């Protein structure tokens with residue numbers, strides 16, 4: 001008998017119309033369960049970031065409802081550390097060391113100095129940077145900065161990690177190495193991850209589920225369960241089949257070609 005799954009995020013009939021008149025999302029319905037690694041895959045401008053921002057309580061639905069752990073995301077963000085957000089840019093404070101950047105969210109929550117350091121060491125070890133505590137962001141490569149950013153997000157032990165194209169600016173080797181580490185972290189921390197990408201290979205490599213979005217206004221074009229064990233082999237034929245499936249679904253959603 002399977003374990004009972006708990007709903008982490010729900011979009012119910014969500015529309016988002018910006019005050020410029022842009023319809024970013026239309027009738028988005030989606031339920032995300034605890035422990036899932038779900039990717040939003042879609043063309044540029046289809047509303048992926050808009051959807052993520054709503055989950056983070058940074059933007060509100062024009063119509064419909066977004067809930068996280070059954071609550072309004074704005075309230076949840078205000079009252080808990082349950083949600084953390086990692087952006088494409090690492091957003092580190094240049095005048096703070098690696099350690100001081102990572103402890104920042106804990107500092108803001110008022111936890112004591114020893115606890116902060118202990119937690120920071122743990123998460124920096126997880127991302128392979130425990131020897132860089134005293135370095136400044138300018139002394140790090142792009143991949144290392146992103147690792148610090150991920151460590152900072154993990155420091156508050158979030159139950160839900162939101163990631164908006166975090167590896168988009170990195171070279172392919174660095175991207176692949178961070179993808180592997182992220183999967184290890186996901187397994188270790190038992191967190192739920194909502195990941196935005198427009199890279200089909202990245203979505204198939206990482207996700208337990210892929211939400212393919214259609215071109216603007218963004219709707220859910222299809223939901224793909226990626227039934228492959230981890231770690232995944234990028235040259236395996238089953239992997240390639242999922243890449244084909246997701247690519248065709250994307251193409252279909254752009255109305256360029258009908259599904260065969």
Ligand SMILES: Nc1ncnc2c1ncn2[C@@H]1O[C@H](COP(=O)(O)OP(=O)(O)OP(=O)(O)O)[C@@H](O)[C@H]1O
Pocket residue numbers: 018019020022023024042043044045046047048049050051198216
């Ligand atoms: N604050 C805003 N005000 C007005 N329009 C906006 C705002 N934010 C986003 N949009 C518009 O809403 C649409 C969806 O944007 P969004 O950033 O969510 O797409 P996306 O799928 O994440 O794109 P990309 O992959 O290029 O980052 C776009 O047409 C964008 O121009």
